[in-house]
Amino acid sequence: MGADIGIEGDLAATADLHLDGRVDGDIKCAALVQGETSEITGAVVAENAHVAGKIKGSISADTLVILKTARIEGDVTYGTLSIEEGAQVEGNFSNRAAEPKLMLAGGTEAV
Template sequence: MSKGNSTFSVLGSDLSIKGDIKASADLHIDGSVEGDIACSSLVQGETSVVTGAIKAETARLAGTVNGSITARELVILKTAKINGDVFYDALTIEQGAQVEGRFAHRDTKPSLSAAPQPAKQPELSVAN
């Protein structure tokens, strides 16, 4: 038996969760979550609704998010509806995605100022 970190958790479309979720594993959400999510990698299905903050190393969002998103690598698919601020290192947005909020490139060190840093050139790609 090999001891690895390759665990994967799925929350099906029939699940509705109230409360925060913390997972060291990869997480796939098709249901609805009312609470904050912190995980290594998040995949959100088209029918999923998340109301709360998302923090992940990588995130691929296809559903609805009402809350802030912080991710190192973020992909927002064309079916996504995001209502909240987005903090990222690398960002891909498919044509047709809806985002109501502010985009900000994450600083490598915390800053006391909430003002955006105009000197930085964030990585942004738009997929067709």
């Protein structure tokens, strides 16, 4: 998505997203690559995410890379995490491994 494109509403994709524009809504995708000029206002859920722009909302990713130009205002949940020097995050960090697992009757783990 180009820098001159803005979307109001939620995005859901089974494919990878490269975002350089603005999104006012939640994003759920396999992989997110966010450009430096990009702005997201909403929750982000991805298997893999490379964040370089602004996010106002929570982000949750199995593999999360926060680049030095990133500005995040919200909670961050990750499996593995890399943060470049200069990145700014205002929120709480939590590792998915530390999250309590919900067990169903019979001992089956809820997904």
